[in-house]
Each structure stands twice: as structure tokens, then as C-alpha cells.
Amino acid sequence: MTTKKRLVVVGNGMASTRLVEELVARGATDHLTITVLGDEPHAPYNRILLSAVLEGTHRPEALTLRGEEWYAEHGIDLRLGARVLEVERDLKDVMLVDGTIIEYDVLVLATGSIPTLPPIRGLVKMDGSLHESVHAFRSLGECERLLESVTATDENGEPINRRAVVVGGGLLGLQVARALGARGIDTEVVEGGDHLLHQQLGTAAGKILARDMKKLGVAVYTGARAVKLTDANSGLGLGGSVKVLDPLPTNPGRVALRLDNGFTLDTDLVILTAGGRPSTALARRAGLEVRRGIVVDDRLASVTDPEIFALGDCVEHEGRVTGFVPPAWEQAGVLAGVLMDEPVKYDGSRIVARLRATGLDVAVLGDPEREVLNGGDVVEMSNPVRGSHRKLVIRDGRIVAGALVGDLNRIGLITQHYDRQTVLGPTEPGDLLLVERSAKPVQLPDDAEVCNCAGVTAGAIRACSSFEAARDTTRATTGCGGCASTVRQLLADRSSLTPEGIK
Numbered sequence: 001m002t003t004k005k006r007l008v009v010v011g012n013g014m015a016s017t018r019l020v021e022e023l024v025a026r027g028a029t030d031h032l033t034i035t036v037l038g039d040e041p042h043a044p045y046n047r048i049l050l051s052a053v054l055e056g057t058h059r060p061e062a063l064t065l066r067g068e069e070w071y072a073e074h075g076i077d078l079r080l081g082a083r084v085l086e087v088e089r090d091l092k093d094v095m096l097v098d099g100t101i102i103e104y105d106v107l108v109l110a111t112g113s114i115p116t117l118p119p120i121r122g123l124v125k126m127d128g129s130l131h132e133s134v135h136a137f138r139s140l141g142e143c144e145r146l147l148e149s150v151t152a153t154d155e156n157g158e159p160i161n162r163r164a165v166v167v168g169g170g171l172l173g174l175q176v177a178r179a180l181g182a183r184g185i186d187t188e189v190v191e192g193g194d195h196l197l198h199q200q201l202g203t204a205a206g207k208i209l210a211r212d213m214k215k216l217g218v219a220v221y222t223g224a225r226a227v228k229l230t231d232a233n234s235g236l237g238l239g240g241s242v243k244v245l246d247p248l249p250t251n252p253g254r255v256a257l258r259l260d261n262g263f264t265l266d267t268d269l270v271i272l273t274a275g276g277r278p279s280t281a282l283a284r285r286a287g288l289e290v291r292r293g294i295v296v297d298d299r300l301a302s303v304t305d306p307e308i309f310a311l312g313d314c315v316e317h318e319g320r321v322t323g324f325v326p327p328a329w330e331q332a333g334v335l336a337g338v339l340m341d342e343p344v345k346y347d348g349s350r351i352v353a354r355l356r357a358t359g360l361d362v363a364v365l366g367d368p369e370r371e372v373l374n375g376g377d378v379v380e381m382s383n384p385v386r387g388s389h390r391k392l393v394i395r396d397g398r399i400v401a402g403a404l405v406g407d408l409n410r411i412g413l414i415t416q417h418y419d420r421q422t423v424l425g426p427t428e429p430g431d432l433l434l435v436e437r438s439a440k441p442v443q444l445p446d447d448a449e450v451c452n453c454a455g456v457t458a459g460a461i462r463a464c465s466s467f468e469a470a471r472d473t474t475r476a477t478t479g480c481g482g483c484a485s486t487v488r489q490l491l492a493d494r495s496s497l498t499p500e501g502i503k
Contacts, residue, residue, distance in 0.1 A: 014329070107309070159184070166180070174355060368401040450486050
């Protein structure tokens with residue numbers, strides 16, 4: 001009788017969950033005993049939709065990717081609240097903080113990323129904890145803590161916290177700001193770059209996005225950095241102006257956030273969304289090669305130890321780290337194949353990112369700003385009056401990057417050309433951007449990819465009986481959620497052709 005190999009996965013996030021799903025689909029549990037170690041007390045969940053929980057459009061339990069019963073059903077040992085202290089490569093085991101030793105034959109590190117604290121004086125108290133008014137926003141626990149603060153009321157039932165400042169104007173910061181605004185919180189965004197999403201968008205698109213945020217009731221400060229946090233009621237350290245939004249009753253816990261331009265924002269809550277880096281401490285202590293992330297080869301194996309693999313936000317492949325879900329899920333599919341001795345390799349990811357926030361439509365393909373610097377040809381159309389900006393970067397007739405703000409009517413078709421590296425004719429890039437809101441949606445072919453996060457095609461969606469069935473069987477909409485409207489439209493179009501329709 002052949003002894004099963006022991007596979008231990010450190011991390012229980014979206015990348016780890018997709019890896020386990022891919023292994024189960026391949027029948028790997030006949031050959032492997034799989035142990036998954038997650039340091040959070042929750043079953044794996046969709047981190048991208050945390051802002052939807054904050055906004056109130058999703059309940060926390062709706063974010064669960066796979067429940068504990070699913071792991072048990074497939075014979076997988078899922079251990080929650082299990083933080084790994086050390087990896088002993090010589091002994092081929094991992095030690096948990098409670099002293100438990102777990103041996104492995106193959107180890108996968110899916111440790112994700114950790115937030116980096118901006119250099120703001122007063123952010124951290126003398127005991128090392130964050131100031132009571134300051135919140136990080138990376139985990140479900142942090143989301144629930146912020147939600148408690150947002151919904152807290154006084155003895156008269158009036159909200160205690162009415163103002164918030166979001167530090168960071170990236171994808172996460174805008175999602176959080178929009179969610180707070182939808183909750184009735186007077187919200188401001190502070191971004192050190194000269195415009196919002198400065199790492200993904202050009203200046204023109206960033207300005208249009210700022211106008212969209214303003215229309216949604218969110219003030220934006222760009223080109224300014226927060227430098228000091230003080231007690232707003234003490235008056236200590238307040239140089240420059242204090243911005244008062246309205247004569248609301250003073251919250252005894254209110255703070256003042258000073259910017260490097262001398263301006264000070266009076267607020268109840270400060271939410272940190274700026275900056276994150278690969279979580280590599282465990283790998284570094286184990287003696288694995290680490291630069292920005294855990295350095296891996298085309299098999300996603302550590303270049304130091306071929307029995308240790310890594311995937312997701314903690315990975316560095318050919319000098320690149322990603323930080324997005326679609327590349328992590330792509331890596332999970334490749335790694336599952338590698339572990340099952342399939343002839344596959346990882347050749348890098350083409351990134352498609354969507355902003356998941358009510359009333360905001362943004363999609364970014366690849367790295368537009370870098371591709372422009374690398375000599376790509378730009379096809380660009382902007383209509384600030386309608387709040388739309390569309391840019392494609394073309395090289396050798398192929399879409400190598402793009403950024404769209406506003407109307408995303410043709411994002412599915414554009415993504416299809418981007419993924420397949422279709423050679424376009426001279427007028428086709430411009431034609432892809434000339435879409436009016438009143439235009440009839442493009443009829444996607446069955447092989448067009450609808451959900452970039454999960455790699456789901458239009459044909460796979462049309463084969464489903466309902467939205468819930470599509471979510472459960474294909475995992476579409478469980479990533480960034482940006483494909484939800486397309487999935488519903490595909491099902492609606494199919495139902496119109498059948499008498500019974502779609503449930």
C-alpha cells in the first residue's frame with residue numbers, strides 16, 4: 001500500500017482555498033493528506049467583498065468561500081486559529097504557537113500580505129497598539145471592529161461617529177470610502193499621490209474619478225500626506241486650519257489628523273488602507289530566499305528548497321509581486337497541476353483589476369503607465385462631462401494594458417482580446433472605446449471569459465440554471481464581484497429564450 005504524501009498549506013485565504021479546490025477537483029486526496037493552517041478564527045472568506053459588509057450590502061457569512069463542513073467532507077484537516085511560529089526545513093515540520101508540531105512532505109506557503117503603517121506620529125500608542133480611533137482594514141475581524149464603530153450610538157440613539165478619514169486613495173481606500181459614505185458617514189480621502197489610483201491610472205482618469213467621488217459625497221485630498229494624529233479636543237499640535245464639515249455635536253473621542261501641507265482634518269475615525277507588503281517573515285526565518293516576496297521558479301517552488309512552494313500575495317516571480325486575486329488564483333491552478341505531476345508551469349500573470357464599489361466603475365488591465373513608458377501606443381478617449389475615461393495601450397496590434405473609468409459596457413470583450421493577445425486592426429482599438437451607454441450590450445461568444453478572477457467563460461455561465469448555481473459551480477462573482485451584472489445579463493438573455501426562464 002502506497003503511503004500518502006503529507007501536504008501542509010500555511011494560510012487560509014483566497015489563494016489557499018482555490019489551491020485546495022483545484023486539488024480536490026483533480027482527486028488529489030487519493031494521494032495526499034492535506035492540512036490547512038489558518039491563523040484567523042473564520043472559515044476562508046472573500047476579502048475583496050469586505051467593503052460590501054461595511055457598506056451593508058452583504059452579510060459576513062455571505063463572504064464564506066468554503067465552510068468547515070466542505071473541508072471535512074473531502075477529508076481535509078482544516079485548522080482555524082492555528083498560527084505557525086516556525087518552519088524547520090531540516091526536520092520537515094512546522095511548529096504552531098501553541099507548540100503543536102505538524103510534519104510535512106510538501107509545504108505550501110500562502111501567507112498573503114500584511115499592511116504597512118504610514119509614518120504618522122500618534123498612530124501607535126506607547127504599548128504598541130493602534131490608537132482607539134484608528135482602524136486597519138485587511139481582515140474580517142478588522143472590518144467588524146470598524147463596523148461596530150460606524151454603527152455605535154449614544155444614549156439618545158444618535159450616531160457617535162459621524163466623520164471619517166481614509167488614508168490611501170488606492171482600490172481598497174476608495175472601496176472603504178464609498179462604503180462609509182453609503183452609511184451616512186462624512187468621509188474624506190487623503191492620497192499622497194497627485195491623483196487617485198495613481199499606480200493604475202493616468203492624471204486625466206484620476207481627476208474624473210475624484211469628481212465621481214465628490215458626486216457621491218466623498219471629499220478627496222491629493223498630493224498630501226498625513227503626518228500627525230492628536231486629540232482634537234485638546235488643541236495640542238494643531239498648526240494650520242481645522243476643517244469642520246458641519247456643526248455636529250463634538251465626539252469626546254474625536255481626533256485631528258494633520259497633513260504635511262499644514263491643513264488639519266477633524267475626524268472621529270481614521271482608516272488605514274495605504275500600503276501593504278508580502279508577508280515573508282516565516283519564509284525568511286526558514287532560510288528561504290526572499291526579496292520583495294518569496295522567490296519562486298516556474299513551478300512556484302522556492303528557489304532555495306524544491307519541497308516548499310508559495311503562491312498568492314507573498315510570491316515574487318521573475319522580480320514581480322502582484323497583490324491581486326486573479327494572479328493568485330491562476331497560480332493556484334498551476335500549483336495544483338505541479339503537485340499532481342502535470343506538465344504545467346507558471347509564466348507570469350496578466351492582471352485585470354476591478355474597483356468594487358457602489359456607483360463607481362473602474363477596470364485596469366495590466367500596468368498602463370509602465371507600458372506607456374515602454375513605448376506602447378495609446379488610444380485614449382475622455383468625456384469628463386459624462387464621467388468617462390478610456391485608455392488602451394497597444395503594442396504590435398495587441399492590447400498590453402488598459403484603464404477604463406465610467407462606462408464598462410465592453411470590458412468583457414476588451415478583456416477577451418487582452419487575455420488572448422488578439423492582433424487588432426488599425427481601427428479596432430478605437431472602435432472598442434466608442435461605446436455609448438444606450439448601445440445594446442455586446443453578445444459575448446461562449447468562449448469569452450466573463451469572470452477573470454475565476455477564469456469562467458460566458459458558455460459556462462449560460463449552462464447554469466440560476467445566479468446561485470453559477471456562483472456555486474463556477475465560482476464566478478466570488479472574486480472582485482465585478483462580473484455580477486454580466487452574469488445576470490447572460491442568464492437573463494438565456495431565460496428569454498426558454499419558457500420556464502431562470503429562477
